Amino acid sequence: xxxxxxxxxxxxxxxxxxxxxxxxxxxxxxxxxxxxxxxxxxxxxxxxxxxxxxxxxxxxxxxxxxxxxxxxxxxxxxxxxxxxxxxxxxxxxxxxxxxxxxxxxxxxxxxx
Amino acid sequence: xxxxxxxxxxxxxxxxxxxxxxxxxxxxxxxxxxxxxxxxxxxxxxxxxxxxxxxxxxxxxxxxxxxxxxxxxxxxxxxxxxxxxxxxxxxxxxxxxxxxxxxxxxxxxxxxx
Numbered sequence: 001x002x003x004x005x006x007x008x009x010x011x012x013x014x015x016x017x018x019x020x021x022x023x024x025x026x027x028x029x030x031x032x033x034x035x036x037x038x039x040x041x042x043x044x045x046x047x048x049x050x051x052x053x054x055x056x057x058x059x060x061x062x063x064x065x066x067x068x069x070x071x072x073x074x075x076x077x078x079x080x081x082x083x084x085x086x087x088x089x090x091x092x093x094x095x096x097x098x099x100x101x102x103x104x105x106x107x108x109x110x111x112x
Numbered sequence: 113x114x115x116x117x118x119x120x121x122x123x124x125x126x127x128x129x130x131x132x133x134x135x136x137x138x139x140x141x142x143x144x145x146x147x148x149x150x151x152x153x154x155x156x157x158x159x160x161x162x163x164x165x166x167x168x169x170x171x172x173x174x175x176x177x178x179x180x181x182x183x184x185x186x187x188x189x190x191x192x193x194x195x196x197x198x199x200x201x202x203x204x205x206x207x208x209x210x211x212x213x214x215x216x217x218x219x220x221x222x223x224x225x
Binding site: 036 | 116143145147152153154155156157160161162168170200202204206211213214215216217218219221
């Protein structure tokens with residue numbers, strides 16, 4: 001069962017906002033949404049996470065719908081260095097511990 | 113702090129050979145994870161550990177074993193490597209905090225011929 005669904009690829013003009021959507025329609029009430037990105041084949045890099053409320057940090061903003069079935073990662077002013085694969089992840093708490101489920105990600109290309 | 117360190121970075125095995133991948137973290141994290149990533153796919157969880165001496169299976173555990181003898185180390189073993197295990201392996205760790213993020217290593221690229 002895919003916990004998250006994301007578009008395969010997106011383009012964004014440099015300097016514009018990049019809005020990356022994610023569907024997580026089966027999410028439960030205590031399951032967090034995390035966003036990571038992966039540049040080339042490096043280890044994934046943490047961006048932001050949230051549960052119910054919208055969140056903002058120095059890298060991005062996270063908008064979660066009221067029903068929590070989807071979210072959007074916003075990179076406010078995309079740069080060429082933001083070209084990467086972006087993963088939307090659901091963290092599920094089991095009796096045996098927390099598991100983080102990755103989707104297939106969105107390949108974002110920032111165009112000069 | 114080095115964060116999460118994986119060794120080796122690259123390895124080529126022949127079918128049937130065995131090897132161990134080492135993951136070390138210096139952040140005193142309780143949770144540690146092993147993922148594999150295949151071309152065009154996201155990361156899939158192999159095994160994980162919630163503390164020293166404990167391990168649990170993830171989504172794709174077959175063909176792998178793990179051990180967590182020390183809190184800072186998490187070992188992933190392949191007893192008899194198969195070509196299907198050709199992949200990039202990532203280790204990650206996080207703390208007990210309810211919303212703590214995962215910290216990843218830079219991966220081990222394994223090719224089984």
